[in-house]
Amino acid sequence: MKKIRIDGPPLTLRQRLAHDPIMNARQKNAVRHVLKQFDISRREYEEKFGVTRAVAAREVAELVLAGWLRRSGRGAATRYVLDDQKFGTEHLHDAYHP
Numbered sequence: 001m002k003k004i005r006i007d008g009p010p011l012t013l014r015q016r017l018a019h020d021p022i023m024n025a026r027q028k029n030a031v032r033h034v035l036k037q038f039d040i041s042r043r044e045y046e047e048k049f050g051v052t053r054a055v056a057a058r059e060v061a062e063l064v065l066a067g068w069l070r071r072s073g074r075g076a077a078t079r080y081v082l083d084d085q086k087f088g089t090e091h092l093h094d095a096y097h098p
Contacts, residue, residue, distance in 0.1 A: 022066060026051070027059055031068055039072070039079040
């Protein structure tokens with residue numbers, strides 16, 4: 001198996017988001033929303049992107065499994081925030097709002 005070598009500085013948060021091959025456009029926009037607003041609920045995801053409850057739940061769950069978001073709270077109070085462990089010591093708000 002051939003190893004891929006990546007030269008240069010690490011990718012910025014914006015670059016990682018833009019080049020993530022797994023996420024669909026709604027999911028990328030949801031992460032951008034969380035970068036600006038700090039969190040999102042499943043219901044907000046439904047309303048913002050015009051999807052059904054099932055699609056919103058599945059796509060948010062995929063973002064959690066991929067490590068982009070972390071679940072906070074339970075039941076109707078559940079919010080999804082950026083998973084800061086995925087991005088190390090990078091201060092996420094400042095990284096997106098230079």
